[in-house]
Amino acid sequence: MISTFYLIGIGLFVGFAAWLLFIWAVKSGQFDDPEAPKYRMLDDDDEPAKQAKPTEKKKP
Incomplete structure (x- = not known):
C-alpha cells in the first residue's frame, strides 16, 4: 500500500x-x-560553388 x-x-x-x-x-x-x-532548406543562402578552371590538354 505504501x-x-x-x-x-x-x-x-x-x-x-x-x-x-x-x-x-x-x-x-x-x-x-x-x-x-520545412521551408528553410529551400532558401538559397549558400555561397555559389567555385567554378573549376578548365585544364588545358597538350596535343602531341
Whole structure:
C-alpha cells in the first residue's frame, strides 16, 4: 500500500516537472513558428560553388 503512495507522489512530481518545462519552452519561443523549418532548406543562402578552371590538354 505504501508503494502506491510513492508511485502517486513520483507521478505527480514528474507531471509537474514536465508541465514546468513545457511552460518554459512556450515562453522562450520554442513553438513560435513550426512551419519555418520545412521551408528553410529551400532558401538559397549558400555561397555559389567555385567554378573549376578548365585544364588545358597538350596535343602531341
